[in-house]
Amino acid sequence: MATLMRASELHKRLESGEHTVLLDVRWVLGRTDGHDEYLDAHVPGAVFVDLPTELADHAQPRLGRHPLPSPEHFQAAARRWGINDADTVVAYDNSGSMAAARVWWMLRNAGVESVYLLDGGLAAWRANGYATQAGEVRPAVGNVSLGDGSMPAITEHEAAQWHRNGVLLDARAGERYRGEVEPIDPKAGHIPGAVSAPTTANLTGDGTFLPAHELRRRFEELGLDASSNVAVYCGSGVTASHEIAALEIAGYRAALFPGSFSQWSNNDANDVAVGSEPFDEDAEGPSGRSTAAGSSVGA
DSSP states (O other): OOOEEOHHHHHHHHHHTOOEEEEEOOOOTTOOOHHHHHHHOBSTTOEEOOHHHHSOOOOBTTTBSSOOOOHHHHHHHHHHTTOOTTOEEEEEOSSTTTTHHHHHHHHHHTTOOSEEEETTHHHHHHHTTOOOBOSOOOOOOOOOOOOSOOSOBOOHHHHHHGGGTSEEEEOSOHHHHTTSOOSSSSSOSBOTTOEEOOGGGGBOTTSOBOOHHHHHHHHHHTTOOTTOOEEEEOSSSSHHHHHHHHHHHHTOOEEEOTTHHHHHTTOTTSOOBOSSSSOOTTOOSSOOOOOSOSOOOOO
């Protein structure tokens, strides 16, 4: 299954009248202006998706900051967006697909096969000179029937053991992985055994994904090969979906740890490693230091 759709391909589809459900997932950690930006300008016909309320359940320490919603809750949201069975769905944002990847993963997990990320998002659409639309789009309610479990996922317990027989990637910014800063979670550092793999390194300067061969080389340098069992986490399971999309482009099938570091760091029984290496041999028991400042990359 293809992961990405270029702006020119999407424009051609819309111009030819091919039915396409467009989802605008304008969200950045620490900001609340996504809907306002959507109202100012979006791809014509796009429906706004509210990540905190439609792509997540209420924050719970034992499950993380953005727990996956129930299948029933997600199906109701997908129908509000106008999705019917067998529809083609294209999701985008204005932050390099970091937020849009969440709904891409969730729809894939729910059994929707024809779902894509608009490569480069709204910026790529505008760079091609295509028109935008203002105001709210309210589609007719769809009838899509969604399932669950079509994408691999791992539990907190599995994340603790994953390094023994696989590669666990930490998709957050490097300074958060190293434990230098932690702007939101109760401990700073990373899951012992995890390898630092910031999502920003998946992108070119214009916010589009690197070509498949470059992504493959990147992940090979992080220790992956064709037989690797790969799992990914971030801060709360949002940008880890972006890493999974990049891995798919590179030819890997990766599992998501939905609760991610926000779940892990809220459990006092879990050790936290600091520094640039997967393990911190000097750390004993629940460790890590926190600070109020730092990068929010890796939600």
